[in-house]
Amino acid sequence: MMSSAINVTLIHGTKKHSVQVSPPTATDAVASAHELQVCHLAQAAYQATEVPVHLQKLIFKGKSLSTDSQQSLESVGIRNGAKVMLIGKKSLEEDEHTKQITRITQEVGSNEKKQKDIEDEISGIEKGYLQADLIQDALKKLRKRLFACNEEFMKHLEKLDGMVMNDVHQSVKNKRKKTVDYIQGLLDKTDSLTNRIEHLQTRQDDR
Template sequence: GGKEVINCLRFPIMHSHSLSLPLEVPTSNNKYYCYSVFLLGNEKHSIQVASQQEDGEPTLQDMAVLIEQVTGVPVPFQKLIYKGRSLKELEQPLSALGVKNGCKVMLIGKRNSPEEEAELKKLKDLEKSVEQIANKLEEVNKEFTSIQKGFLAKDLQAEALKQLDKRIKGTAEQFMKILEQIDAINLPENFSDCKLKKKGLVKRVQVFLAQCDTIEGNIGQEMDKLQSKNLALAE
């Protein structure tokens, strides 16, 4: 493919490794923009930010995510400063914030220790499990809604509801187990990134558990209704 030559400064990273960014990148619909990021004191990085949207401009979020990958400073703990002004609106295009190609941006923030990173990984793995269980919850809800709308033959409804009741109870149990695993992660006071993640994860699981309760209650009501109808018919 064609190559678009970008004049991008290259700085060594003041650590045991150095970052080598290509000065030539393949041309695609995405434009690349170069920025120099100066981190706490004398550490310098040169980054190339591409927009995540086709034909779009890179946003502050695109830059912050890349800075996290390059420096290890998590997005929530980055303070990005340009020309003495703090950049905060993550969804804004960089150009709207006045940050032009080739600009210098200052980063203030702290990296996580390897110990905190290990705990963070545990929480991220649990987060993936939560997503998988949430998908099961969504499936039960969809199937239940289709029964409520009468998409299933009357004589099959009782058995289907019984199965859904069993599945929603199992799903709630899985969420409870995850909650116990999250609770079991003890974090030191200074692991602020982990604490934030843990708190957010607990809240999400509690929301899903409340949904399980609601759906289980609705399934129960539907089963009772069906039973009353069948009894009335039997009489």
């Protein structure tokens, strides 16, 4: 009886994935004495390719395998080093989520450049590069532009928060979290720049 982890080469289109199929935990309801089953291979294939189990077609030596089957891998001839073909695509929902997150990341990047321009102008004023009688007006405009950047960042966070991701692959969820953390960092920077503008305005008022 096959019970230890095995390595399988999964052929998906033009790509080859080295997939480890591990024995289930002792609490796995579908497990029978911890033997590896076809359904466990399907789950491993999902982790490697993001193709949902219900959209997979696994083929071994010309025979199609049922991805929800509790049939043991050993009984169908799959052993360590076996080659299995996978036919199937990522779900449309996951593809759409990935595209949306990519679009948002690109938009955030464009907004970050605007933030960087504002930071450079603040630094110039701090270093005394701007004529004194122009500083107050410049600071007001910078604060207005910074507020606009902040609003855009918040809108992007709302879009990400509104995405329903109950059954999508973990990598998609990780991609969203990475983008959220990226935006949070930029919001923190906005707060820092706002404080620098306020300090400059106070310094001008005291003159």
